[in-house]
Amino acid sequence: MSECTFSPSLCHINLSALTRNFFRMGDPAELLPVIKSDAYGHGLMPCARALDKAGAINFAVGTVSEGKALRLAGFHQHIVPLLGAGSLDDWLVSFSLGLTTPIVDMESLKMAAHTCPDHETMGVAIALNSGMGRLGFSEADMPDLIEGLRRYPMLKPELVFSHFACADMPEETEYTAAQHDRFSGMAKALRAFFPSLVTSLNNSAGMQTYPHTANELLRPGITLYGGNPFHGTPWASKASGFEWVMSVSAPILQIRRLQAGESTSYGRLFTAPHPMTIAVLGIGYASGFARALSNMCDVLIKGRRCPQIGRVCMGMIMVDISAIAGVEVGDLAWILGGDPLPGQRSVNADEMADALGTISYEVLCRFGMSNQRIYH
Ligand SMILES: *Cc1c(COP(=O)(O)O)cnc(C)c1O
Numbered sequence: 200m201s202e203c204t205f206s207p208s209l210c211h212i213n214l215s216a217l218t219r220n221f222f223r224m225g226d227p228a229e230l231l232p233v234i235k236s237d238a239y240g241h242g243l244m245p246c247a248r249a250l251d252k253a254g255a256i257n258f259a260v261g262t263v264s265e266g267k268a269l270r271l272a273g274f275h276q277h278i279v280p281l282l283g284a285g286s287l288d289d290w291l292v293s294f295s296l297g298l299t300t301p302i303v304d305m306e307s308l309k310m311a312a313h314t315c316p317d318h319e320t321m322g323v324a325i326a327l328n329s330g331m332g333r334l335g336f337s338e339a340d341m342p343d344l345i346e347g348l349r350r351y352p353m354l355k356p357e358l359v360f361s362h363f364a365c366a367d368m369p370e371e372t373e374y375t376a377a378q379h380d381r382f383s384g385m386a387k388a389l390r391a392f393f394p395s396l397v398t399s400l401n402n403s404a405g406m407q408t409y410p411h412t413a414n415e416l417l418r419p420g421i422t423l424y425g426g427n428p429f430h431g432t433p434w435a436s437k438a439s440g441f442e443w444v445m446s447v448s449a450p451i452l453q454i455r456r457l458q459a460g461e462s463t464s465y466g467r468l469f470t471a472p473h474p475m476t477i478a479v480l481g482i483g484y485a486s487g488f489a490r491a492l493s494n495m496c497d498v499l500i501k502g503r504r505c506p507q508i509g510r511v512c513m514g515m516i517m518v519d520i521s522a523i524a525g526v527e528v529g530d531l532a533w534i535l536g537g538d539p540l541p542g543q544r545s546v547n548a549d550e551m552a553d554a555l556g557t558i559s560y561e562v563l564c565r566f567g568m569s570n571q572r573i574y575h
Contacts, residue, residue: 206514208449208482208534210572212241214249216442220423223440224406227254231399233420235261235281239560240567241424241444245574247274259418263289263300270296279324279358283307283334290314294321299357301326303334305343312351324358327385329400330378331364338381341388349392358416359386360399367404367428379409404428407437426559430549443547446536447566449482451500451528452515463517464509468493475521478505480532483514487566488534495554499533500526502540535566 224230232255238246247258247269257277260266263285266278283303284290290311293300301324302308315321325344326335336344348354361382365371379400386398399416401409406417407429421428425443429435457463457471480498484490490511497504498518505518520526531537539545548559555562 204571206449206482206486206570207452208447208480208486208488208570210240210566210570211446211448211536212245212572212574213442213444213446214245214574216425216444217241217246217249217423218253220425220441220444221250221253221255224417224419224422227256229415229417230255231257231259231277231279231416231418232423233259233281233402233418234423235259235265235420236564237567239420239424240564242567242572242574243268244272245572247272251276257416263292263298266298266300267292267296270298277357279360283326284310287314294319297322299324301334301358301360302354304336305340305347308344308347308351308354312354315353320353320355322355322357324360325356325389325396327359327361327382329361329382329385330374331362333362335361336385338385341385345389345392356389356393356396358397358399359389360416360418361385363400363402363405366402366408367432367434369432369434375405375409383412402428403438408434421560424563426563427549430559431553443536445548445563445566447482447487447534447570448531448537449480449498449516449534451478451526451530451532452481453479454520454526454528455479462509464512466510469509469517475519476526477508477517478520478526478532480516480518481514482534483512483516485513486569487562488516489555489565491555492551496551497546499537499539499543499545500530502538503543504546505532535562 234246237243259279259281261282263280266280277299279299283301299322303326328335328337366375382400390396401411401417403419403422422441425441427438457475459473462470482488493510496507503523505520507516507518509517537545548562552559552562
């Protein structure tokens, strides 16, 4: 973030909750926790520090740049930048800092080999496409891949991984099983030549649902941060027990009365049907509260739900506090999280995602990227 702040809203990051979520997942030696995209908006360094203390020995990030930042900050973990190396420069950084960067096709295999200085070796990961149709080698590429790896013995494959397209969808179990089989077949072929290769297939959804093989690294992302990859499906209870790590607060900037027939905000989207008391909050679409949520979402004030009313502005939203006594300017409204009174429920990223037609991942990334974060 820059030296000034543009919104008085805040992301509160509960690192103890992150640590508890991590401990729930089992042996750290079998985990490759995913802290890409600034740890899903929760902050790369603080999350890496908390997971390091909790015993993490592997980290998956997105870019080589994130991996470099971790290494330069002194993290000694195996670091896998899931997006691969986009350039020769990325390969040079990967080599010099000992990142386990994936090769994703023959081009990147050759680039990696040519980057590695004579008489040196470079650990790499191998990305396989088992049905996601994204990065990685497909089944038909296996002969070339194996030949390439044998021709360039300076490359030392350490990890082979692939990614599920629909492990969170009960109606797609067959497709997921097919991905599982395809990955197993390709990994087995590779292990015939590189017996020490570690495999990794399961994301948060996969690791709650499908049995994993020995010697496999699990790659939890969203569940680390408390999200439920099965939200809205019959499998929702499979990922229960994880705690949300991020809460979002915004202060009340003004309290005003609306008379019947008076409106609030742009476009007169909301007109008071009867006299009401509203609060103006310091958060808006520039700080992660999507404009598409106008008139669609509640916030928590004094432990109770209040409906948001009218168009969401760039830096402000309005909420109806008619039903709540004793609210004052400066009080905090909780956009996500907060402490609900008995019988009340706080708003979480899954509920907000439903209102937006998206997933909790995107909600968390948006709030995290556009707010100051404070750590508890
Ligand atoms: C993001 C990502 C994950 C983590 O996925 P979740 O659904 O958040 O658990 C794992 N593997 C890869 C390759 C990813 O891109």
